[in-house]
Amino acid sequence: MKLVLPVLNFNLGYTLECGQAFRWERYPRTKGFDAGVYYGIIGRALVKVRYDNPHLILESDAPLDKEEISEYFGLNDDLKRILGEIDVDKNIHKAIAKFRGLRILKQEPWECLASYILSINNNIPRIKILIERLSELFGSKLSLDGIKRHTFPKPDKIANADLKTLKGLKLGFRARFLKNAARKIAHKKFSLEDLKNLSYDEAKERLISLEGVGEKVADCVLLFSFKKYEAFPVDVWIKRYMESTYFNRKKVSAKRVGEFARQHFGRYAGYAQEYLYHYVRCK
Incomplete structure (x- = not known):
């Protein structure tokens, strides 16, 4: 499926490489923010995206929803x-x-939370590696233009995973935080959906109640997923x-x-x- 969205005042490279999201890769891997195309995961779809001013052009083997894509890329801001x-x-x-x-992206809440738990005392290249390891082991296979990726695992997959297996992916101390958060969400003891209707302060307090989630991680999730x-x-x-x-x-x-x-x-x-x-x- 191909989707073409008109948008002005937009830079794809700055948006995808500013450190707010970890699953986008530029091809070819040249220097600069204005060359090549990007492949990444949005929801359960592997997506190819490029910006040809004034159009954002997306392609995928999966269906693409115009409103969802517009929200994801912050096109309504x-x-x-x-x-x-x-x-x-x-x-x-x-x-x-x-x-x-x-522009600030609107990422899927669970993947955003999990990604920023993995970001604790970490750097962007290593965060990306950890996310891909998790996805390869627990996610579903995706392919587009010969590029193979995996969906990010749902909370129940992580909740049911053995802690030793998670640590084997080199998650370190973050493995326990990730598993505990996944277990609470999978068992309906914590609702990310409920955060949408809370004030910034209330939502942040709720997130910080999760083990290992401090102010920075909570703020990242609220900004990059809930647009607070x-x-x-x-x-x-x-x-x-x-x-x-x-x-x-x-x-x-x-x-x-x-x-x-x-x-x-x-x-x-x-x-x-x-x-x-x-x-x-x-x-």
Whole structure:
């Protein structure tokens, strides 16, 4: 199936390679964000996507729902207005000028949660490896244009997996956190669906009740899956940058950074975070 969606003010490379999602690969693997096409998983489908201004072009052997795809890529976001609201100082202005067109994805909640549990004390290349190992062992096979991938395993698959098997995939201490979260979701003791109707603070409190899920992981899930734009994930990169730029090099807590960001950037602080994060990582 082929789907063509008109969209302006969009950059596919910035959106898929800014660190918010881990299952997209660019072919050919050249340097730069504007070459080649991307293959990745959306739901249960392996998708090929490219951007030929002003059209986002997707192909898959599976059915593609226009509204679902539009939501996934953030095409319904009024990016011009959002960037206008967060463009409040010279620092964020530089990031916006360099990476305009970056949009926040709306990822599947369980896969997003699991992926960010695997991100704890980890780096992006290794996170990708761990996700692929899990998917190869517990997911279903997919193929497109000779490229073979696997769906991300559902919670019950992880819940029923032996902890030793999970640790054998080199998940380390994250294996227990992942299995416990999967078990709660599979056994209906925790509902990701319920988070949609909660306020940001309520949803975050609920997520942090899961073993191993701290403020950063919770904020990532709320921003990249539920589009709660108040979320401002604070990892090592962002904390160091914010302290240096906005706190006169003074050491402050991640919680204080988040509070400041929501006040400083406003209701779309999460968008500011992602632009600054990508800007800092690419410097």
